[in-house]
Amino acid sequence: MTTTALPIPVVDPVRWPDVARLPHVPLRAAVAERILHRAAVQRGLRVELPGGRTLHAARPGAPVLRLRHPEAFLHRVGESGLIGFGEAYQAGDWDSPDLVALLTALATSPEALVPRGTRWLRRLCVQRPPEAELPTTANARRNIHRHYDLSNDLFALFLDPTMTYSSALFPTSPDPDRGPAATWEGLATAQHRKIDRLLDLAGVGPGTRVLEIGTGWGELAVRAAARGARVVSLTLSEEQLTLARHRIARAGYGDRVEVRLCDYRAVEGAYDAVVSVEMIEAVGLPFWPEYFATLDRVLAPGGRVALQAITMPHERMLASRHTYTWILKYVFPGGQIPSLQAITETAARRTRLRVTAADAYGRHYAETLRLWRERFTAQAGQVARLGFDEVFRRMWELYLAYSEAGFRTGYLDVHQLLLTRGEAA
Known part of the structure; x- marks a missing residue:
């Protein structure tokens, strides 16, 4: 040519x-x-x-x-x-x-x-992921730093005021072919709907001892504390730690929520509910057994685990598990998207936990990403003023569009999962 x-x-x-x-x-x-x-x-x-x-x-x-x-x-x-x-x-x-x-x-x-x-x-x-990016205890904080510590101001440009960086749950249209009723004005409410559904799955209420693995910017911890729960929330992002603590204190729940800079593997204590939103993707396939063993170890008798996880079909997961991708290289180092089968089998093989409920809503994630992408694209000038060059802007634009396409085709999905030790869901 x-x-x-x-x-x-x-x-x-x-x-x-x-x-x-x-x-x-x-x-x-x-x-x-x-x-x-x-x-x-x-x-x-x-x-x-x-x-x-x-x-x-x-x-x-x-x-x-x-x-x-x-x-x-x-x-x-x-x-x-x-x-x-x-x-x-x-x-x-x-x-x-x-x-x-x-x-x-x-x-x-x-x-x-x-x-x-x-x-x-x-x-x-096809390359294999470099050992320096495998999410070991030694590498995990560096991997998280490369994405979540870019700039709180950058994320604020395209996230809604709740600063929630995971799939929302929109109202469902009466016409199933139309998909979720997603608008920018309704995004914050849709994020609260998602969070509240997870807290309901975990049985969070007055006096519940909650462990959150993956703080984000603190919105879930605030919603749990508003129900009367006491929350310990773990993050490896210093940027998120600082802003989450500020947002939690501003909401009036500084006495009910403790945010720790702590790897999930190091957590101690017993909790009635463990909640984790789109964090398992950063754990890495070799460490899934340890992740679920940690959930099992800290969960009090009768407790419940509520997870939100991005998933892919099991055959595609197996085919791509040793592949170094553009997303891993530039956006999410050390990650691996699991399949629902892998989650179910790993938990059953390595722990007393069993998946007792699983609901998928991938089309909602496609719409969430669309709203983020449109917002990010409209803020190109602000992105530059924050010190990010055109190569970065194009990288982020492609990442958001690439992810949206994955959910629109069914290559990716998102599940809310309940895990218990055999109790009825």
Whole structure:
């Protein structure tokens, strides 16, 4: 593919070494071009090239992949697959007028895009997660720091006033085809609905001793304390620790909530309820047994565990569990999204806990992410004023859109789970 590319954007090579570096892998680039053709035909994409040309004549309204620097795009994808695809977006090699529509089309059965005769090449570009990012006790705080300690002000730009960074639970439309009734104005209420449902699952009320694993910015702890509970909340994020303590004190519950900078593995005590929202994804597959053993160890007799967890189908989890992805490299180092089966089996094999209720609502997460993404995109100037460059802004935009597409296709889901020691749910 020979084209006249636009100048490659200037990228800080210290901050973004692998985005600044342009690989040269002609054979793999040729394979990437073949896959691009296949994707355009199979998914009905409109691939636009510089000069107004198109790679594939798609139907009107088709998702658009706009290649600004086609050669750079192909060499990046050829060298490192989906990591290269993400880095190419960060570098400005490609764009789309509707990023979610494009990623949704690509996320549907992605394995079918690779021709059978070239699938062996996957072994050459798929990397394993580096040992320095495995979420051991020694590494976990550094991993959390890279994401959650970016800036409280950054998260405040796109989160609602509750500062809740997990899926909301919106009212359900009477028409199931329309999906959840999600609006920015209703997001805070939807976050409270999600939190209250988890607290109900855990049986939190007056006098309940609550352990929260993963503080966030303190909203769940405030809601639990408002019910009369006493809360110990654990975080590894110093930024979140500071703001959560401030928000809890401002709400008038400083005497009922203790926020600790503490790894979940080090917690002591006995609790009537353990609540954790979208934290298991940061635990890492090798440490799931220890995570559930900790829940079992600190749960008082008759207690209940309420978890909210992002999940993926079990077969996809097994296929991707040793793969270093763009999300792991740039957004959530050390993570691993579990399957519902993996959660159920790990808890049953390693502890006395059993999953006694599981409710899924992935479409609600897609809408939550849409609202965050739209808000973040509208705040581009504020993001720059906080000191984050254009490569970061594009990275975050792609992360939000990529995640939204995952929930829209069913590649990802989110569950609220109740675990008990055999008591009826």
